[in-house]
Amino acid sequence: MLLPLLTTITTLLTTTAHSRPSLHPRSITPPSGCPLPTWQVTTFHWFNGSKSLDCIHNEADINFKDCLCGGPGVWCAPDPATCNGSMVPVCYTGMPNYQPWGFGPPETLDIDFADGLTCHDEYIGYRIHDIGSGESNCGYADRGEGRIVSFYGSSDYDTSTGHMDYVLGDGHALECANGSKITYSGSTDFELNCVHDAFFNATCTAEVFEIPVLSYDWVS
Numbered sequence: 647m648l649l650p651l652l653t654t655i656t657t658l659l660t661t662t663a664h665s666r667p668s669l670h671p672r673s674i675t676p677p678s679g680c681p682l683p684t685w686q687v688t689t690f691h692w693f694n695g696s697k698s699l700d701c702i703h704n705e706a707d708i709n710f711k712d713c714l715c716g717g718p719g720v721w722c723a724p725d726p727a728t729c730n731g732s733m734v735p736v737c738y739t740g741m742p743n744y745q746p747w748g749f750g751p752p753e754t755l756d757i758d759f760a761d762g763l764t765c766h767d768e769y770i771g772y773r774i775h776d777i778g779s780g781e782s783n784c785g786y787a788d789r790g791e792g793r794i795v796s797f798y799g800s801s802d803y804d805t806s807t808g809h810m811d812y813v814l815g816d817g818h819a820l821e822c823a824n825g826s827k828i829t830y831s832g833s834t835d836f837e838l839n840c841v842h843d844a845f846f847n848a849t850c851t852a853e854v855f856e857i858p859v860l861s862y863d864w865v866s
């Protein structure tokens with residue numbers, strides 16, 4: 647009794663897996679007459695240096711003062727006795743310098759989509775996003791439109807599971823045949839591969855993957 651049932655279930659699952667359309671792995675079927683977006687990540691690149699400035703989690707970095715000498719972005723040894731400029735807390739400068747004295751290259755995150763959307767986060771003199779813990783920066787130009795691409799993951803392992811959420815936002819609502827406006831969101835796990843050098847600087851990448859559309863909302 648049980649065995650045939652299991653066989654049937656297995657067969658069903660196998661068939662489903664094989665008949666998945668390759669472009670929309672697990673996306674919903676949109677309401678009739680409505681377009682469905684495709685969110686394919688073509689490039690994922692995350693550099694997290696072992697000594698990248700970290701103004702969110704690292705108490706020592708948060709309290710660190712460096713000698714700003716010779717203009718914006720020029721740092722000298724953090725010694726008040728020899729500093730020929732001024733001692734400033736590196737996490738609160740807001741200046742386009744990401745590598746104070748003694749620090750390694752700054753952390754950066756790039757997520758590029760097949761439709762042209764590009765997301766780029768990098769460390770500036772203060773922290774905008776906590777990379778790996780949520781929202782990333784997909785262009786300032788249309789921030790008000792509500793599109794949010796979030797990334798969750800760790801750069802500490804060679805291979806791990808990353809997670810990405812995509813919220814299209816009301817400002818990017820699509821139009822259905824009857825004129826109604828619809829917006830979508832989606833989510834997926836993906837394999838995250840990180841390579842560490844001798845200093846444990848991490849460079850993480852992922853194969854091309856798609857974020858399936860999992861839900862919709864009407865926009866009035």
Ligand SMILES: *[C@@H]1O[C@H](CO)[C@@H](O)[C@H](O)[C@H]1NC(C)=O
Nearest residue numbers: 677678679680822824825826
């Ligand atoms: C337009 O079509 C959608 C999907 O078929 C439906 O849910 C919605 O109510 C329609 N809107 C109008 C204004 O008729």
Ligand SMILES: *[C@@H]1O[C@H](CO)[C@@H](O)[C@H](O)[C@H]1NC(C)=O
Nearest residue numbers: 715716717720722729730731
């Ligand atoms: C301070 O010293 C550094 C390194 O010696 C030099 O590059 C910089 O121009 C000096 N800045 C000022 C304001 O004199």
Ligand SMILES: *[C@@H]1O[C@H](CO)[C@@H](O)[C@H](O)[C@H]1NC(C)=O
Nearest residue numbers: 695696697749750751845847
């Ligand atoms: C790796 O980390 C070390 C120590 O912070 C740093 O000096 C070096 O520039 C980093 N290498 C790369 C490729 O970022």
Ligand SMILES: *[C@@H]1O[C@H](CO)[C@@H](O)[C@H](O)[C@H]1NC(C)=O
Nearest residue numbers: 694695696778799800801802
């Ligand atoms: C970034 O790198 C630091 C230093 O190796 C590490 O402690 C931290 O966990 C990394 N951040 C994430 C989100 O993996």
